[in-house]
Amino acid sequence: MATMRNDRLLTTALKQRLDRRRLLQTSGAAGLALGSGVRFGSQAGAQEITFSRDYEGTTLNLLMEDLLETTIIEEMLPEFNELTGITVNFEKVEYGVMHEKLVPQLAAGPGNGTYDVLEVDFYWVYEFARSGWVEDLGQRIADSGGAISLDRYIPATLNIVSQADGKTWYVPFYAYPMGLIYRDDLLNDEAFKVEFKSATGMELAIPDSVEGYVELAKAITKWKGEELYGVAMTAQQVDPIVMEFCNFLYSSGGDYYNADVTAPAINDETGVRAAELYIDCVNHAAQPGAASANYNDSIAVYSQGRAFSSVSYMWMLATVDGDEEAVVRGKNKAAVMPGGTGLSGAWGWGIPVSSPNPDAGWEYVRWVESPDVAGRRALAGSLPTQQAPYEDKEILAKYPWLPEAAAMITEGKGLPAVTKQTQLVEIVGRHLADAVAGGATAQEAMDAAAAELADLL
């Protein structure tokens, strides 16, 4: 199994450092130029994209999640400044506070906000669009001179984070699909497999159903106890537990609402079964404290070699394999969630109506999503939403798990198309956490969630 990160690019994703020399080399290949207009070739090779210096001297402010993808772009911002004369400030924060920082700014009215460009999570898409807080980007994309073309993107990402109600509101930025991360070294260790079969009567193999996966995880935990848990889980209320549960729900064939989103379906037989399996997994297969564990907690358990698997984001795989101190570094693989459908999340770029500098902000989006910059970001470790990086030999050589990631993106699902998806996550998370703690049965929890989800329609 090849390492997930080039050591010259990233010594540890958790420390979020990049080799500046490497980035400057790749930037140099693109060609920095000064002057009133800049031309450089896209990865596709044929189209030249120009950037304007009409907004020279403008400072753009963006609220960004503090993680690797942000650091990658931050290292490239001097290039953007050279091209356009625009300065970009990133206000980097932890995910949990992003929504509450953004909402008052977005509601401030045209031109009165603080942020010029938005980094939008996939479950704010409908809320921001239907509230009239973001611009319809259709015309801007058409006039972008080839810098932005929706044809370049994986179609699934357009559904997840770009388009809503027939319009295009955001340009896809990076993807974060969820799937199964597992210990490939143990899966291919014949002695381990024999011992496992002897102890449990089961074959050690990646199952093809949620039921099978939960049984496998429980069996490993029962067999190996504190030494090796079947799964490292992240069931903290509110966002982590719901994101994790989505994989169990979707792979079981369930959903939050019916097909035309007119009535809740989470408390139907499939939804309740998915909740039962999830609760069983947290309480009998996962590490102690999983019910209040966040991503740092579950990554720590997995990195220490104390879990066989984790239902998590692809960036967790990159994090573990990029961490020199991880016991399991280089021993992992990824697969689509057993059952076939995981959660597919993504971030996108939007222009808020409240932006003080919308046109300059759009210039930034044109640059950061131009094929060349997107390709270089992918080379540095950002999971791309554009298709070309998944076919690039250099990128594939560095990140051989990209085809699995592409499959997760394509076969995954986002959240239902209701306006208040944030509230949906809160409702489901609250009731599911209650059930995990034994305060309600799965049926009671899903019935209670369904009653509140009906109010969101």
Place this chain on the structure above:
Amino acid sequence: MASQQIIGGALQPRDLAAARSRRRRGSSDGAFRYGMTLPTVLALLLVVAFPLAFALYVSTHEYDLTEGGIGAFTGIENYARTIGDELIANAVRNTAILAVSVVAIELVIALGLSVLLNQPGLRFRNVYLAILLIPLLISPVAVGLIWRLLLHADLGAVNWALGLVGLPKQEWLSGQATAMPTIVGVDVWHETSLMIVIILAGLTALPRDPIEAAAVDGANRWQAFWTVTLPLLMPVLLVAVLIRMIAAMKTYDLIYILTRGGPGSATETISYSIWKNAFTSLDMGRSAAASFLLLIVILALTVVLVRVMDVGRDS
């Protein structure tokens, strides 16, 4: 004429002139005083009164952030919906349990420690006091993060210590039965120092004579404490209780860091619920109404506090 004398003790012209002069000086002094306080008053109006007035206005209207601006006037409907909301009722119960628990426990511990620290001739008193005050110096967010690590079910020091003596690991923050007691415990660790500061100051300021007189009359230390010291200290204790009660009712940060109101809504307090309504449901009308209801309760407690302090000052 100015120098004309009026017989019979009536005001002299020069007295009238002096009185007019005093009035002029008084009115210019008053204008000066008002002028000096005007910036503060304006700042308070801007920073306190205007937001309160706007929030009151919002609380009587429909205002969902996803539906554009402030909508129709709804009167007390937001208040009625808040009072009838089961989640809010649960939050009120949790808040009451939390506030009463932490205040009661902190009072007992702080009183005991203060009495010990107030012993005459106690060596290293200042060292003990400094150590006891350390938690107070740490911000609530940092306290939450520290205890989240200590209470980690798998990697935390608390469960490790339990394991050393053969006790099973506990899911401190995610168990139905353990989450709220854990929050109470963390709050007690953090805020007992504040009670110590208040109570110790009160003990130090008590007159010695009644206590010495009780000793002369044959009272032992416990009797002197129970019959003399404690009654004298009562106003201070009431102040400490009220101050902590008001703060405890507004607990938000510990809940956010440690449990996010969970499991389920087992530790969701009223402040956390208001925040959740505002930034998750985006229903500003209801959030403003809930905020005002909380404000009314806190104002009532504050009025009691001010009266107790006035009584204490007068006596």
